[in-house]
Amino acid sequence: MGFCLMVNPRAYLAEGISTYGLVFFGPLSVILAIAAFGEELTTQSVFFISIGHGGAIALMIYAFGHISGAHINPAVTIPMMITRKIGIVDGVAYIISQLIGAVAAAATLLVILPELGAKVNFATQGGPSDLINNSISSGFAIEAILTFFLVTVIFMSAVHKKASPGLHGLTIGGMVFLAHLVAVPLTGASLNPARTFGPALISGFWEFHWLYWAAPILGGIIAGLIMNYVYVNKVEKEA
DSSP states (O other), rough: OOOSSSOHHHHHHHHHHHHHHHHHHHHHHIIIIIISSOOOHHHHHHHHHHHHHHHHHHHHHHHHHHHHHHOSHHHHHHHHHHHHHSHHHHHHHHHHHHHHHHHHHHHHHHHHHHHHHHHHHGGGGOOGGGGGGOOOHHHHHHHHHHHHHHHHHHIIIIIIITTTTOOHHHHHHHHHHHHHHHHHHTTOOOOOHHHHHHHHHHOOOOTTTHHHHHHHHHHHHHHHHIIIIIHHHHHHHHO
């Protein structure tokens, strides 16, 4: 999962395909657990959904990390742009590619599973749940904190020059798994504006949509700035 200032269209395509993978397998795990298996949110279904998202992220990182860095998430790309790990033009192209991949994946689910998908609004995140009293502030905090830790793991396991090689897919996928395990019942566990945008556009469900952009991006930026300037830059200056 290397990051650089200059990339090329092959990297943009990699971002589109890898985000397609996340938004195909992740929401599909929700559709199967809730609509097909009829479990609603049980411990077993939450575990199933967490594996679907964490596994997709881990595998896409190992598949495309050496091509584009496998950001798969605007809330990852934006901190990378701010900390100059990727150029502005390339970063914008990454985000556009991620959104296109997410929409294409959600559209695919609509085509192949129209009846099942409709039962869960094509796996959109539905906002803060009853478990947190439908509190927007609590939901915002959860999404921001979880994305903070996701971006922290990314910077420290994939960007930091002294990180153990070859483990970043496992650690980042594991963080996504953990985040979904605890937050699917609370906010739907997005941590990723593209993950929310694709299903929202296809299903037409836009309620609380702003939260799933603002909170992950804020949490990601805070993590990126701290990890970069406290840890990553120190090692790069020593090299």
